[in-house]
Amino acid sequence: MQARLSSGHRSLRGLASTWTRTLGYHGPATMNDPAIPTDTLDRLKAIVGPRGYIADEAGKAAYLNDERDMFHGLSPLVLRPASTGEVAAIVTLCSEARVGIVPQGGNTGLVGGSVPTRSGSEVVVSLARMNKVRELDAINYTMTVEAGCVLAEVQTAAREASRLFPLSLAAEGSCQIGGNLSTNAGGTAVLRYGNAKDLVLGLEVVLASGEIWNGLRRLRKDNTGYDLKQLFLGAEGSLGVVTAAVLKLFPLPADCATALVAMPDVHAAPRLLAMLREVSGDTITTFEYMHRACLDVLAAYTDLADPFDEPYQHYALVELTSSRRDADLHPLLERALESAFEDGVAVNAVIASSGAQAKRLWRMRESLPEAQKNLGAGIKFDVSVPVSRVPEFILRATKFCEEAIEGARVVAFGHIGDGNVHFNLMQPEAADVASFLARGTEITTRVYDITAELDGSFSAEHGIGMLKKHELERYKSPIELQLMRTLKQTLDPHNIMNPGKVL
Template structure:
């Protein structure tokens, strides 16, 4: 029996894809930066089938690349391996195994779409707070494998903070069952944490126990026109204190980012009368209704009086709230219409974000005159998407050819500020060389030792995250 026949026997012939047309969607990254190749794509329906596929692939010396919703931005799920790999797509593993509103836990399989499990939690009066623009198509296994962030990290933490336990298929086909719903467990090493953010290089996540929270019963949202990023931090601090730390999100938006959105996204309109260089989207929420509106109005009134804020609009309905959030969430789509874009997903201590933006802007402007800085993102947790649009009239490909050089310019600033070159999107294949450049040698050595201990033959998503040299 050939290895393809073995794979087909495990998942069923119709769930093993080998034709060029069927394989095509699994071989590219969303932005077209990476194009891979695969021996086949297998779509297992259970953990047992994943384990059998990994065992068979290992016996045949074939690398394995897991995929979720294929919404990643760093190429971690693209099969760029020396020899064609087996891609394991988790889309059929989309069951919700258990939801416990007493324990406030949700046990789901890796292929469950994020929006689906959010809705399941909401139906029981609970909240799963991970929220990002791709939630309608991304899958929770990929969210966990990349330690996704999103808009609610300020209040609830990143994906790492929302996972209690995991089920993982290891490189040799064994299944590690760490599906515990314990809030406290000091019995040795925290193995669950090893696999979160490992991007399939240590094992394939097949299920998870997630933390839930009470569903918010009140939300108050405001878009505030401000003079500079420092004003956003001032507003954030005041709002946290005035609301009893009920701030859920604090998103910074540059004027250029907003202008791109107004120019290219249908149905968008100027949200505030006063045109300012920066805006901040501030949201408060609570499971206990009452008091947040007054707290937010008090903060904004004081800010307008002392010049911290220059204008503001408060959402009066859920529709208005959604419209304000759409302004923020459509920035990446709008930027595509302005030509080539060089992306940076960076983070520093929250208090240093204004300095980061100023220094990085000066550095890239000096390195590439005419470049258009499009800065926006999660200022509340120190994570800024420092994106760069090509100079007006420039050649797109010539601009994109500067990607590596400009990345180094920005990342050097981040390094000088003790920051991170990958705040929430992972390393994938896009940032492997940069990770090797900026990460301390001891950190890299420890990572390699862990990789070799769990995957001695280097078959699990080779080439992602770590250069084994």
């Protein structure tokens, strides 16, 4: 097998969608109409003290504009509380005064959930100053952290105690654990460890009434009625402010084997994954799909050349990990791939023979969002379908898109071990961008319809925020929507928690 790779580093930030920019919320500013009374603002400032708020325009800018530069909110005040008590006092006052609250973490969300609307009647509550690790119990394999801890710092704290916190995504240097839990973030290790929701044992939440719910339980078994924490996980700040969480930890991986595998066709992908799960003793942590177009983009715009001697159409980045030092994952992966060649679900592979080579393979996957920007405007999707139906989704969506817009280029990649495809349609070369983007709604609707026909989800990772409210109405059943509205009304009767988002 080939193995000729060199070292690299992980890329951070930067998934902009040119198309979605055109959908950006630039509605009329109405700050002067329902603006928050000055005495309420003064009382809010008094709760957090002079170090705990930002009221000047320049200082507020980073909190009012979203990661993709699509949503530009208005708010008279950004609050930066330093304790759960301060959050509770803020929410109590906002509840009495009927002032909207926008909880904010690292503001890396991709659907406009973390910034205010343009009504000017909401305050931003940034959790950034609540960034302490309250406890790490290595024997119980748990850590209790405040919501404002940056994800990379949570990972580091766990590693220093010889434990793994497995949530990992490209925004980990700036996103916060409160934001990760509120969006139920996924990332690159979901296949093995689950989404953010699966990594939580307990929560502390300030409810819309201002009361503090202390659910910071460190129990792996607790069947005492409804699992209330699940209500707040993935709720995008629409039901309460998460102030702290008990996270699950795992043994640190001691052995790791990474490969880029070329497959004969897209149908081979789920079959290869299923086979690897079986023969590797379910040590597979990563299974990331990349289409040929991805390797072409990398070769054209980065230093990451195709590691194979000949081109293939479909690839999977595969990683096995184990906490056993004697797991011998490298030979295990080699044997598994030999079986895959025999079964016809793989045609070639490069296996990293050093940490630097593994990093370089990872860099191929992680550089893609940034590299594909060079192709111009794009219409982008973050969908999921059952893993076994991923090939059908990719084939049907590609056929539709290529027929709909002559010369448009499909760039498909993603966490297909979780059924999650980042399916991107890039403009034809030298096309008129405006007319390409004008087809956005039509293309999006059809691709989402295909997703729905395959029992999939139109938003696998990024949530609803302001961007996908329309789709929620279209694809959720009436009974699900009614249940969601009932929960919202019960937990937030005055609609102060992140108004205008999700529902």
